[in-house]
Amino acid sequence: MKDIVTKYKDIIEDCELLLGDNNNLKNMSYNDIDKICNYVIVDIYKQSAELTIIALVNIYIKAMIVEANADYDILKEYVQEFLYYDGTTSSYRYIRAKLKEIKEIMEQGIDDKYLYENYEDVADVLEGFLEILEAKYDKMKINLRKNYY
Secondary structure, three states, X not given: OHHHHHHHHHXXXXXXXXXXXXXXXXXXXXXXXXXXXXXXXXXXXXXXXXXXXXXXXXXXXXXXHHOOOOOHHHHHHHHHHHHHHHOOHHHHHHHHHHHHHHHHHHXXXXXXXXXXXXXXXXXXXXXXXXXXXXXXHHOOOOOHHHHHO
């Protein structure tokens, strides 16, 4: 089990290194970000669908906050598709934790009005991701909000 956790952490770190810091991400071209997404979707998916979802959610959050040169609609669509087909209760818990983290940052206060709006947009999209999973599990008579809130 420890080997799996270590491997997952290494893959997530690889994705973070590919994205770089906020300045690097902001200066990346659309094609660079697309290549990273393709790496996640093709190579990481072979390891784990769950890990793919985690990586794509993180890419989306980071790209939105720093206003990277990315097609946000496509990034959002990637996450939505993976959530619909491969999302689990673990995905739900992870996204809920990220949403909580984003809301805590917003509550602490962000001086930059535009940056605050970016965080607000990310929170709205994360809530939409949660709704996808809630609808999926509602069909199975499982209330995620009640069980994992």
